[in-house]
Amino acid sequence: MTGVATRIPMARATRLAIIGFGNVGKALARLLLSKRDELNARGVQFVVTGIFTARHGHVIARRGLNLEEALAVDNLWELKPRRPAIGGLEFIRTCPADIAVEVSTLNPFNGEPALGYITEALSRSISVVTANKGPIAFAYPRLMALAREHSAHILFESTVMDGCPIFSLVRETLPCTRILGFRAILNSTSNLIIQKVEEGSSLKQAIAYSQEIGIAETNPSYDLDGYDAQIKTSILVQVIMGECLPPSKVARNGMGHLTEKVIRKAVQQGKHYHLIATAFRNGKDIEASVDVQLLSKDDRLAFVTGTSNGIFIETDTLRSIFLSEENPGPAQTAYGVLADCVHVAEALRKPARKRIS
Ligand SMILES: NC(=O)c1ccc[n+]([C@@H]2O[C@H](COP(=O)([O-])OP(=O)(O)OC[C@H]3O[C@@H](n4cnc5c(N)ncnc54)[C@H](OP(=O)(O)O)[C@@H]3O)[C@@H](O)[C@H]2O)c1
Known part of the structure; x- marks a missing residue:
């Protein structure tokens, strides 16, 4: 060749x-x-x-x-x-x-x-x-x-x-639409690590696995402490909502406080932890945050597992659009x-x- x-x-x-x-x-x-x-x-x-x-x-x-x-x-x-x-x-x-x-x-x-x-x-x-x-x-x-x-x-x-074509979707296919907000799983690494721990891995093993398959940031604490999701939230607000919001204005709580015990106990109760990013308009302001949340099975984001991501985009035309990509990696x-x-x-x-x- x-x-x-x-x-x-x-x-x-x-x-x-x-x-x-x-x-x-x-x-x-x-x-x-x-x-x-x-x-x-x-x-x-x-x-x-x-x-x-x-x-x-x-x-x-x-x-x-x-x-x-x-x-x-x-x-x-x-x-x-x-x-x-x-x-x-x-x-x-x-x-x-x-x-x-x-x-x-x-x-x-x-x-x-x-x-x-x-x-x-x-x-x-x-x-x-x-x-x-x-x-x-x-x-x-x-x-x-x-x-x-x-x-x-x-x-x-x-x-x-x-x-996953989120920016081109909004740019090319949603003319005259105002994006009101979104709720999303944006960080694959934390999502995968929580799932691996639910399945029995230690946190250390789960982090090593996410590095091995090439999805963790070069420094994995950028994923686990929520910086990656914070930055993505800021980008989404700026690009699809058209509002100025630097990363520092996105409230951030990473998954640092989650232990293996806490993660597995939630599963016994039919619930799952996920790092959730949200942004919504509140009058002239934007309220945005990244936080670990306990989701029950009636929440569609609870089914976003592994390295998958998912986003509900709230619009003033099509109401809510859900977009998800199954287990993406570097390819x-x-x-x-x-x-x-x-x-x-x-x-x-x-x-x-x-x-x-
Ligand atoms: N991996 C994913 O699935 C994924 C998903 C979405 C976005 N991204 C983004 O894509 C980018 C690359 O990710 P990756 O997984 O390919 O990272 P990576 O495997 O760590 O590779 C980073 C590359 O950047 C080079 N580099 C480091 N510092 C540099 C500098 N100061 N100037 C020029 N080059 C420099 C490195 O050089 P050496 O080879 O010499 O170390 C390496 O070749 C990151 O910004 C990441 O956030 C990655």
Whole structure:
């Protein structure tokens, strides 16, 4: 098999620079290989011109690199031609790209350094696709304005609900609808860990398992202490409800106080703990929180198990919409990234540059 780049004339291809090559970055590379025929049939071709990591080197290949080779090595330094070490900002300045795909580690406190990477890309009229929640939560209005100013696009479907199309659903299919609020399970890791403990694992074993399958944040306390869900709640409020709400304004209570005994006792009573995110309009204000709640069987969110997520979106037109994704992992998150890349590539080709973000 040949790499993605080999048969694609550069003039027709959309160039991707990938920042972060962990679970999601690698899953994206596999999808770019396995979905090549479907992409071609849609008239979209991608070449990856560079990949940047923190500790595993980087590679830049102006005519496109061989993704199979990149997936096969432990360290990108092993790929020719060897290059001197550079920082992430320099990578963005050097690597020729139409889209910067930002899938580096979450910083739940200010979104850096990913926010700086995205700002640099947009300032250079390079569109951005990201699964990284930090930059969107902390700088959504600023990044949108920057994208508009530089005729670039920014999409971030996989920042919330692991690739399940929540933002495109609201953007593309609900015209003239006001989102009144939502109630959701947004953090797969805590959901899975509670279920594993219910089934007999210790908390320690359950955390290790969620890391093993690649769904936990690099630092799992970001999941368990509710930061991940807090940030996702802030993003949803800003994007689908159109209201400014920084993560710090989302009240947060993680699952730190839950012991194995407490979790299993609830099951004996026919109930289950879940980390629930809610946001509702209260007059001109938004009330938003992330909290561990004990759900009984008459609550549909109680059936969202494993790594699944689920959301009730309250609207002023269709009343309540329920959206759920069954047991997503890095491959589904990567699919959300790929779908965003397709939408951006198609928008970039349109002469009038239809705005999609
Ligand atoms: N995993 C999921 O299912 C999932 C779901 C939704 C959203 N996300 C989001 O997707 C992003 C990636 O997740 P992941 O699971 O792929 O994480 P991961 O496996 O920990 O990989 C993170 C990648 O980012 C690189 N990196 C770390 N710090 C960096 C920096 N300062 N500059 C540039 N690159 C840096 C790492 O480099 P090294 O390889 O050298 O360490 C690694 O390649 C995160 O923002 C996460 O919140 C993940």
